[in-house]
Amino acid sequence: MHNKLLKDLPSISALLETQLLRDASVEFGHSVVKASARNAVAELRERVQLDQRKVDMPTSEQLATIIVARLQQTDQLTLRPVINASGILLHTGLGRAPMAKAAVQAAAEAAREYCNVELNLSTGQRTRRSQSVADLLCQLTGAESAHVVNNNAGATALVLAALAGGREVIISHGELIEIGGGFRLPEVMETFGARLLPVGTTNITRKSDYERAITGQTGALLVVHSSNYSISGFAESPKISEIAKLAERHQVPLIHDIGSGALFDLSEFGCREEPVASESIQAGADLVLFSGDKLLGGPQAGIIVGRQEWIEKIHNHPLNRALRVDKVTLAALRATLKLHCQQDDVVESIPLLRYLSTPLDELQARATQLSHSLQQAFPSWEVQARPDEAYVGGGSVPSQAIASWCVSISAHDTDINSLALQLRIGSPSILARVHKEHLLLNLHSISAETLTEIAQAVSRAGERLQD
Numbered sequence: 017m018h019n020k021l022l023k024d025l026p027s028i029s030a031l032l033e034t035q036l037l038r039d040a041s042v043e044f045g046h047s048v049v050k051a052s053a054r055n056a057v058a059e060l061r062e063r064v065q066l067d068q069r070k071v072d073m074p075t076s077e078q079l080a081t082i083i084v085a086r087l088q089q090t091d092q093l094t095l096r097p098v099i100n101a102s103g104i105l106l107h108t109g110l111g112r113a114p115m116a117k118a119a120v121q122a123a124a125e126a127a128r129e130y131c132n133v134e135l136n137l138s139t140g141q142r143t144r145r146s147q148s149v150a151d152l153l154c155q156l157t158g159a160e161s162a163h164v165v166n167n168n169a170g171a172t173a174l175v176l177a178a179l180a181g182g183r184e185v186i187i188s189h190g191e192l193i194e195i196g197g198g199f200r201l202p203e204v205m206e207t208f209g210a211r212l213l214p215v216g217t218t219n220i221t222r223k224s225d226y227e228r229a230i231t232g233q234t235g236a237l238l239v240v241h242s243s244n245y246s247i248s249g250f251a252e253s254p255k256i257s258e259i260a261k262l263a264e265r266h267q268v269p270l271i272h273d274i275g276s277g278a279l280f281d282l283s284e285f286g287c288r289e290e291p292v293a294s295e296s297i298q299a300g301a302d303l304v305l306f307s308g309d310k311l312l313g314g315p316q317a318g319i320i321v322g323r324q325e326w327i328e329k330i331h332n333h334p335l336n337r338a339l340r341v342d343k344v345t346l347a348a349l350r351a352t353l354k355l356h357c358q359q360d361d362v363v364e365s366i367p368l369l370r371y372l373s374t375p376l377d378e379l380q381a382r383a384t385q386l387s388h389s390l391q392q393a394f395p396s397w398e399v400q401a402r403p404d405e406a407y408v409g410g411g412s413v414p415s416q417a418i419a420s421w422c423v424s425i426s427a428h429d430t431d432i433n434s435l436a437l438q439l440r441i442g443s444p445s446i447l448a449r450v451h452k453e454h455l456l457l458n459l460h461s462i463s464a465e466t467l468t469e470i471a472q473a474v475s476r477a478g479e480r481l482q483d
């Protein structure tokens with residue numbers, strides 16, 4: 017019995033000769049398919065040896081079908097575009113800000129060709145990598161000098177290591193935060209050799225608290241914008257300009273981590289109380305740090321702007337080399353910053369800003385249009401356009417809900433969680449929200465041209481589930 021069943025195991029060569037696996041070899045590569053076939057046969061052999069009576073031996077064709085399904089599932093790991101209907105505009109899981117057309121084009125060109133990332137073409141001499149964006153960053157923020165690294169967490173680490181390694185960094189108790197994904201500011205600081213000296217209390221920190229803590233051991237004063245939470249009610253902290261005066265008097269640098277990196281006031285789009293980089297420089301911060309892929313709407317990057325003497329120190333620190341950005345990022349960042357320089361068009365040309373500025377009645381009209389076409393396709397569903405809330409997210413703009421619209425779907429004949437899954441794994445992939453047995457498609461980060469595509473994708477997913 018035992019031996020007989022084992023003899024019936026499909027052979028690797030028979031499997032590889034099936035039409036299914038021949039086609040798969042063209043798509044995924046012969047060695048990948050062969051390895052997959054080996055694994056499948058080995059698993060089957062093990063099952064036969066463990067539990068011979070219960071194993072229904074598959075034919076080569078049947079096993080090939082299973083192998084192809086597995087290969088396709090693994091292929092889902094390939095990064096691909098996702099339509100973001102989650103209502104979170106800067107979704108970290110979706111790579112935060114989508115880039116502007118001009119940035120995408122610049123990135124593609126830099127990727128395809130050699131480019132002068134560290135070479136001055138007029139002199140033939142080596143230059144600094146940040147040179148290609150420093151002029152625009154200074155222009156947009158009013159800073160003396162600028163530097164760019166991999167992301168803002170990296171910028172924080174580098175700045176603290178360069179300015180306050182082995183010394184104390186004074187920070188308000190209320191700003192000892194975890195930004196998300198386990199990134200705890202105090203841990204990062206200590207990893208890079210700065211000793212933390214928290215002052216004040218969670219809700220109240222006064223200028224005098226900073227002043228009393230400054231000694232010969234002080235490496236820097238650090239102010240962190242509480243991007244992902246807010247302390248409201250009985251709360252107080254001094255203005256940046258007041259802390260800057262104090263820092264100047266005691267000759268210690270003031271570092272301001274503003275987080276999301278608004279380059280201009282975005283309060284009319286629902287982002288209130290977001291510090292603006294140029295205002296922080298104007299108020300006297302020595303260094304201002306922010307991300308490239310949050311409100312700036314560009315590629316992932318950590319941007320450091322401020323006084324030349326500190327930027328020099330940062331540039332020369334060994335950690336800088338470990339955090340450097342590549343040519344593709346720099347090309348995309350420069351193109352994004354150029355759009356910011358063209359103030360009249362910036363809101364139209366940067367997708368994130370365009371989404372944030374879409375009028376509410378326009379969102380309502382789109383939600384109504386989409387809900388009608390889905391209701392028509394699925395008369396048994398209950399499809400409605402509904403007011404909803406969107407969030408900037410990505411560690412930007414604490415708990416500020418932005419008024420928005422969504423399409424809500426509920427159904428007696430279709431499992432809503434299965435529908436959400438089908439939408440995620442479908443093509444195009446769509447990330448929706450499920451709330452109390454309703455599937456919600458928020459339209460805040462979706463352009464008008466995408467609505468038809470969404471209607472078709474939802475229809476296909478719905479039909480697959482009803483079959």
Ligand SMILES: *Cc1c(COP(=O)(O)O)cnc(C)c1O
Nearest residue numbers: 167168169241243275276307411
């Ligand atoms: C988002 C954020 C960071 C981390 O920035 P990354 O670019 O994600 O590394 C650091 N500080 C603040 C205040 C932030 O909001």
